[in-house]
Amino acid sequence: MGLKVVVDMNVCQDHGQCVFAAPEVFELDDNGRLVVMVEEPDESMRSAVEDAADVCPVQAITIEG
Amino acid sequence: MTSQRVVIAGAGLGGLRTAEALRAHGFEGEIVIFGDEAHAPYNRPPLSKEALYGEISHEKLAFRVRSTATDLTWRLNDPIAGSDLDAHTVTLASGEVVTYDALVAATGVSARRLPIPGPPATAAAGRHVIRTLDDALALRASLTQDARVVVLGAGFIGCEVAATARQLGCEVHCVAIDSHPMIRPLGVELAAELERRHKERGVIFHLGVGLTAFEGESHVTGVVLSDGTRLAADVVVEALGSRCNVEWLDGHGLDLTDGVLTDNALRAVRDGVPLDGVSAVGDIARFPNPRFDDRPWRIEHWNIPTDTGRRAATAITAYLSGTDYADVVATEWDALPSFWSDQYEIRMQSYGMPGLADADGIRLLEGELHGECVMGYHRGEDLVGVVGIGMLKIVNGYRDRVGKAEWLRARAAS
Numbered sequence: 001m002g003l004k005v006v007v008d009m010n011v012c013q014d015h016g017q018c019v020f021a022a023p024e025v026f027e028l029d030d031n032g033r034l035v036v037m038v039e040e041p042d043e044s045m046r047s048a049v050e051d052a053a054d055v056c057p058v059q060a061i062t063i064e065g
Numbered sequence: 066m067t068s069q070r071v072v073i074a075g076a077g078l079g080g081l082r083t084a085e086a087l088r089a090h091g092f093e094g095e096i097v098i099f100g101d102e103a104h105a106p107y108n109r110p111p112l113s114k115e116a117l118y119g120e121i122s123h124e125k126l127a128f129r130v131r132s133t134a135t136d137l138t139w140r141l142n143d144p145i146a147g148s149d150l151d152a153h154t155v156t157l158a159s160g161e162v163v164t165y166d167a168l169v170a171a172t173g174v175s176a177r178r179l180p181i182p183g184p185p186a187t188a189a190a191g192r193h194v195i196r197t198l199d200d201a202l203a204l205r206a207s208l209t210q211d212a213r214v215v216v217l218g219a220g221f222i223g224c225e226v227a228a229t230a231r232q233l234g235c236e237v238h239c240v241a242i243d244s245h246p247m248i249r250p251l252g253v254e255l256a257a258e259l260e261r262r263h264k265e266r267g268v269i270f271h272l273g274v275g276l277t278a279f280e281g282e283s284h285v286t287g288v289v290l291s292d293g294t295r296l297a298a299d300v301v302v303e304a305l306g307s308r309c310n311v312e313w314l315d316g317h318g319l320d321l322t323d324g325v326l327t328d329n330a331l332r333a334v335r336d337g338v339p340l341d342g343v344s345a346v347g348d349i350a351r352f353p354n355p356r357f358d359d360r361p362w363r364i365e366h367w368n369i370p371t372d373t374g375r376r377a378a379t380a381i382t383a384y385l386s387g388t389d390y391a392d393v394v395a396t397e398w399d400a401l402p403s404f405w406s407d408q409y410e411i412r413m414q415s416y417g418m419p420g421l422a423d424a425d426g427i428r429l430l431e432g433e434l435h436g437e438c439v440m441g442y443h444r445g446e447d448l449v450g451v452v453g454i455g456m457l458k459i460v461n462g463y464r465d466r467v468g469k470a471e472w473l474r475a476r477a478a479s
Contacts, residue, residue, distance in 0.1 A: 013412075014457065015405060015414070015457070016457060016458070016461050017403075019461070020461075020464065028457070028458050028461075032457050032458050047089075050131060053129070054082065054371055055368065055371065057108075057110060057367060057405060058108075058111070059108055059128060059129070062129065
């Protein structure tokens with residue numbers, strides 16, 4: 001099974017810290033809302049998305065797989 | 066060869082991240098984490114904010130542990146009471162002695178209490194602090210409609226509690242020795258603006274005054290201020306900063322004047338020399354950060370346990386494996402402190418160390434002070450911090466521009 005990034009949008013408060021950790025995967029749109037651009041990133045991105053999950057102030061990001 | 070053991074004192078965010086990073090760097094020995102609370106590591110910032118409104122539970126606040134770090138030995142509710150850094154042992158409150166090959170001090174801070182006599186310093190007596198989940202659960206139960214709440218201290222935690230209590234329909238008085246809330250990190254202009262917004266929402270400030278007495282015997286009934294004002298209270302929240310939990314390291318030549326003094330690799334400094342195999346991370350680590358200056362700082366921001374935990378783990382792994390240790394500790398590392406605060410609908414986000422700014426070095430960079438804005442904090446020509454009120458995407462854009470200009474140039478060049 002590949003890597004899967006799940007963001008609980010009921011918890012996410014658009015802090016955007018994940019964007020710094022994994023800019024290829026997360027983005028804040030023009031309204032400042034968080035967007036997951038790549039929901040199933042390549043295995044080579046594992047470390048970056050795990051870092052993104054770590055730095056989320058509200059711990060809204062789960063990495064599956 | 067017998068398996069090596071890393072003992073981590075403290076089961077908070079710093080302890081967890083250090084353990085995960087040790088595994089990520091390939092340390093295969095035993096990792097034992099001792100904590101004084103019964104709970105596995107959980108996220109503390111919500112305790113003064115959303116956790117006071119609704120349902121909170123350990124389950125909701127608990128940190129997920131990386132799948133690569135499941136083989137950790139958690140010894141919760143099992144605090145460390147002392148250490149012998151020459152014998153490489155720690156002594157638990159229970160009396161048990163545990164040996165280590167490397168030791169990580171991640172014991173964090175406790176809420177400071179006022180040394181003024183009065184009713185017992187317990188939540189049951191109406192005297193609250195906010196540091197642990199149990200603290201927040203007790204306070205939440207007391208913040209009922211029309212409760213008379215006195216918040217002592219007007220830093221970020223005090224202001225967050227004041228805002229939350231107002232939104233819950235409490236009568237809120239906020240008492241502080243400072244001239245404006247949050248003035249020390251934010252400077253007078255922004256602090257005065259935030260004071261205005263709190264007042265607009267009904268917080269009553271008593272600034273430039275201290276507390277002289279608590280009233281009540283078995284339960285607090287009020288407080289007396291240094292200007293003679295008496296305030297009736299059902300709930301008093303002591304939000305007066307913290308004290309470092311470092312007594313267990315006493316007596317070994319470490320510099321414990323403010324947390325644990327470390328070098329840039331987070332190794333504890335003993336008699337002026339970094340001590341191999343003893344590290345400090347998180348709120349108690351006082352480390353030099355070349356992004357700003359040579360002076361060691363202790364920083365109680367949320368990102369610091371993670372950043373220092375990772376850095377300490379690289380040094381510990383190299384030390385225990387004997388691989389590239391000298392290079393790893395000599396490689397300069399820096400941290401960018403970051404904090405946020407939620408008060409009413411106001412989202413504040415900061416990067417850097419705004420408190421280092423010159424008195425005349427605070428300037429509006431974007432927006433309007435009375436609406437959304439970004440303030441810049443300068444020391445000489447250097448931008449040492451930014452604080453955004455709203456404008457999150459814009460303040461995030463300043464992130465890489467915070468620090469000593471000379472250092473930022475050197476970093477860009479390398």
